[in-house]
Amino acid sequence: MEDRTRLAGPCSEALERLIASRGGHLMAAAMALAGSRPDGEDLLQAAMERLLRRRAVPADLEGYLRRIVYNLAADGWRRRGRWRSRLPLLRAQHDAEDAPDPLAAVDLRDALVQALAGLPPRQRAVLVLRYWEELTEAETAEVLGCSEGTVKSAASRGLRRLRETTASWDVVAAERVEGCS
């Protein structure tokens, strides 16, 4: 499925074109997976490095790059371990501390994206693939290299945890509405 073109200048150009056209989408996925913009940039750059080290150009450049991004995110989580996985979250908390009130300042949808960072990497990856990239369970399993059952349970757990997180927001939002009326 791969043409045997050497991954030299022309491939860099292809990658430049891909990033120019689809960079926003890939960057958003990387940020959602990594938990913050700086970590998202690192993740995307590392994925591109890995792509550029290949000897052959994959036929589906975007699909291949996306696959590396998702696997690197999970891989990084595995290597860094539990304590290090907190770092981006803590950094995000730290950055957010100066913001007046996340619920007042941002839309619930943005807050939900931020809440993604509180999930384990695999659940995060599954939710992004299933509900944003709109892949089926089978396709998600293929990208992540796991079984459909694993995807199903990760999605279920991830959504449950997001629901638990958002439940407290509902209370706050309801109180605000009452206060306004």
Add this chain to the structure above:
Amino acid sequence: MNTDLTSLLHEGLDRLEGQAGPPAGLVERARRRARRQRRVRGLAAAGGAAAAVAVGVLVARPELAVGPPAQARTAAYVLTRAADATQGRVMVATMPLAGYGRQGSLFEYWAYKNRVKTQQSIGTRVMFTELSQTRAGQTIVTTVVPPDKAWGRMVIGAARLSRPRSGCGRSSSPSFLSSPGSQIPADFASYVRATLACGSYTVAGHAQIGGVDTIRLRYQGTYKAAENVTIDSHGKWIPEPGSRGHLFHFHYTLFVNAATYLPVQMADMGPQYLTGTAFRYEDFRWLPATPANRALLKLTIPRGYHKSPQP
């Protein structure tokens, strides 16, 4: 409910996409780094392949280690003395972290017997404190997060604890002596003794650290990881079919006080994580196990903090 949540998530990520263009020059940076890595690998292949393979064998099959006997005995002697010296003491370790602005961030650890306390601060603000206590095959982890005024508790089962706890490199998953949290045992002495089984430590001379004469012990390891791997529910790494492997090299240096044999500092150069090579060091202090020093391992949940399922 799920539909609402997933729709909101979808919309949130769509909005993120609208705001999240990659920075200019990202491809060029990746290209430069990939080129540099290719050059380094080329040099390694030309000059260091034999050494890398040898180290790999040492790590994968420690029983086959064939280093210079005299030096190996010396390293073993120093580590044994270090294990004896740390026995029954309260370990205090500090590790500065970069990447948190001017204030910097600091990880601190306190360990004694079955307890490990970890704390991260940014500037003067404590971001979280975590206490792990191992009892009857289970580790209870209590976490306090001051910025959120939250705390939580979870139990890590016995399966997780059954993983080997030495500093030996594994074929699929390296663990560092200085890795804190779930990988550092409270009983440093046992850990050092377990590490001896690796046989890959060497004495690499002396060094002055803070005016103290120290013996340098160097551990070098390598492991092979597949290009794309996934992890099953039991924590086992599964290489993706057809995925090529890469060798990851790491080393760390333990500085042991030449007079007391107490560890003074650990520096490690880890495998690449995403970009760059991780380098960090931590300083050790060893306190007598007095009631006051043992009290450093306590964690009190401040009044007014709320319990959170995932603090």
